[in-house]
Amino acid sequence: MHPLPPALTITPPDRPLSGRVAPPGSKSITNRVLLLAALANGTSRLTGALKSKDTTLMARALREMGVTVEEPDATTFLVTSHGKLRTPAAPLFLGNAGTATRFLTAAVATLDGTVIVDGDDEMRLRPIRPLVDALNALGISAVAPSGCPPVTIHGMGRFGKGRVEIDASLSSQYVSALLMAAPFGDGPIEVALAGKDIGARGYVDLTLAAMRAFGADVTEAGDGAWLVQPTGYRATDFHVEPDASAATYLWGIEALTGGTIDLGVAADAFTQPDAAAQAVIAKFPDMPAVIDGSQMQDAVPTLAVVAAFNNTPVRFVGIANLRVKETDRIRAVANELNRIRPGLAMEEGDDLLVASDPALAGQTMPARIETYHDHRIAMSFALAGLKIRGITILDPACSGKTYPEYWDMLENLGVELTPSN
Ligand SMILES: O=C(O)C1=C[C@@H](OP(=O)(O)O)[C@@H](O)[C@H](O)C1
Numbered sequence: 001m002h003p004l005p006p007a008l009t010i011t012p013p014d015r016p017l018s019g020r021v022a023p024p025g026s027k028s029i030t031n032r033v034l035l036l037a038a039l040a041n042g043t044s045r046l047t048g049a050l051k052s053k054d055t056t057l058m059a060r061a062l063r064e065m066g067v068t069v070e071e072p073d074a075t076t077f078l079v080t081s082h083g084k085l086r087t088p089a090a091p092l093f094l095g096n097a098g099t100a101t102r103f104l105t106a107a108v109a110t111l112d113g114t115v116i117v118d119g120d121d122e123m124r125l126r127p128i129r130p131l132v133d134a135l136n137a138l139g140i141s142a143v144a145p146s147g148c149p150p151v152t153i154h155g156m157g158r159f160g161k162g163r164v165e166i167d168a169s170l171s172s173q174y175v176s177a178l179l180m181a182a183p184f185g186d187g188p189i190e191v192a193l194a195g196k197d198i199g200a201r202g203y204v205d206l207t208l209a210a211m212r213a214f215g216a217d218v219t220e221a222g223d224g225a226w227l228v229q230p231t232g233y234r235a236t237d238f239h240v241e242p243d244a245s246a247a248t249y250l251w252g253i254e255a256l257t258g259g260t261i262d263l264g265v266a267a268d269a270f271t272q273p274d275a276a277a278q279a280v281i282a283k284f285p286d287m288p289a290v291i292d293g294s295q296m297q298d299a300v301p302t303l304a305v306v307a308a309f310n311n312t313p314v315r316f317v318g319i320a321n322l323r324v325k326e327t328d329r330i331r332a333v334a335n336e337l338n339r340i341r342p343g344l345a346m347e348e349g350d351d352l353l354v355a356s357d358p359a360l361a362g363q364t365m366p367a368r369i370e371t372y373h374d375h376r377i378a379m380s381f382a383l384a385g386l387k388i389r390g391i392t393i394l395d396p397a398c399s400g401k402t403y404p405e406y407w408d409m410l411e412n413l414g415v416e417l418t419p420s421n
Pocket residue numbers: 027028029098099170171172173174176199200203297298321
């Protein structure tokens with residue numbers, strides 16, 4: 001459906017949704033390997049990659065720094081680089097792509113020159129000070145006056161050395177950003193968590209795996225610390241696995257409609273943290289009373305919408321950093337569930353309580369769902385439209401951040417979508 005209309009109304013299907021759906025490539029892994037390939041000397045072929053707004057922004061920024069990024073087909077990037085980024089002529093604009101913004105803030109410190117890393121209005125509200133502080137501690141001059149982008153980095157062509165501590169309680173992406181730039185140190189660099197409190201640790205594991213694939217020497221230096229040798233990177237070919245966060249919507253569709261969808265990949269074959277959501281969704285309609293979302297944060301909107309139809313209420317804990325994602329997702333999910341039916345959700349501190357009501361299924365409850373430019377709010381609330389008549393998703397095109405084909409996928413499964421203004 002191109003171009004997407006301003007709003008889409010979903011007609012609940014009268015049968016289980018089944019079929020074969022290959023989720024797109026992982027956003028997290030695509031943006032890691034795009035960067036690592038750009039920092040390696042030679043050509044790297046990245047297959048199975050995601051082509052979406054977030055990866056397009058990353059690829060464009062790399063091109064602006066002298067890297068050749070070709071796109072021979074819909075899922076391949078061919079990246080050719082001299083292994084060194086060039087100073088871009090203008091500020092790098094990274095929209096609301098957290099990965100691109102955080103990873104590049106550290107990576108541009110390896111070039112010789114001044115770079116401004118900036119994003120859209122929402123990105124300008126997402127904290128980056130802990131990463132800037134860590135760069136400063138490594139002797140790199142970087143400033144972010146508001147504590148959020150824009151960040152001005154004065155690269156010195158190298159990345160310091162020694163031990164650096166990073167407070168990753170707001171975002172694990174700060175750790176990944178430092179680790180990926182660390183092979184350009186003047187000597188070994190140890191990246192250590194300032195506290196044990198970190199969002200999904202699994203994202204750091206993704207970073208380590210990608211770095212090793214590109215030839216980095218990175219070892220654990222105790223719990224929450226990693227030692228990176230100054231090796232630089234080696235160009236390589238890399239196959240990106242499907243996106244586990246995108247898969248959560250497919251698992252949600254299965255649970256809510258009783259269908260069977262073949263994703264072409266088993267849940268336990270994913271290396272991304274959000275794959276853990278499958279086991280929780282599989283318990284529907286008897287999901288647990290308390291779900292710790294800390295290790296699968298991007299799956300929480302999906303889980304919360306599915307939970308609205310659970311037999312018993314669900315409390316989501318460990319999700320404080322959902323407040324600094326594309327939007328405040330705790331507030332957004334609560335607001336929009338309550339728009340469907342007042343009292344369906346409640347915020348309690350940084351917990352989200354979903355009241356749950358299996359009797360919602362089959363009802364007509366017209367609601368125009370505000371999506372706050374947040375792909376996950378749009379995609380997760382579409383699941384409510386599979387059970388309730390009258391659900392309209394505003395700005396469905398925002399799914400393009402990570403899953404441009406989402407609405408086509410629903411139509412291909414047999415869901416009727418009606419465009420409106
Ligand atoms: O490293 C990554 O690829 C990501 C880490 C997570 O963010 P935080 O570390 O900011 O929680 C996640 O929400 C984001 O979608 C992708």
